[in-house]
Amino acid sequence: MIDVTRLNGKSFVLNAELIEVMEETPDTVITLTTGHKYVVKESVEEVYSKVITYKRNIIGNLYASGTDTK
Numbered sequence: 001m002i003d004v005t006r007l008n009g010k011s012f013v014l015n016a017e018l019i020e021v022m023e024e025t026p027d028t029v030i031t032l033t034t035g036h037k038y039v040v041k042e043s044v045e046e047v048y049s050k051v052i053t054y055k056r057n058i059i060g061n062l063y064a065s066g067t068d069t070k
Contacts, residue, residue, distance in 0.1 A: 002050040
């Protein structure tokens with residue numbers, strides 16, 4: 001899950017696993033695999049960075065807990 005901000009300034013948490021497409025039009029539009037679209041203040045690069053950090057945390061926690069990922 002990642003924190004993002006609507007254009008009206010309200011933040012919300014988005015399931016990063018459901019992101020299918022991100023584009024700047026010039027606002028950042030995030031399209032989920034469900035078809036829902038969200039327009040956010042963050043740039044594509046910022047959202048991308050948040051997704052990478054989220055996924056690194058998930059993988060790091062798997063290894064730290066000794067979970068076999070094979």
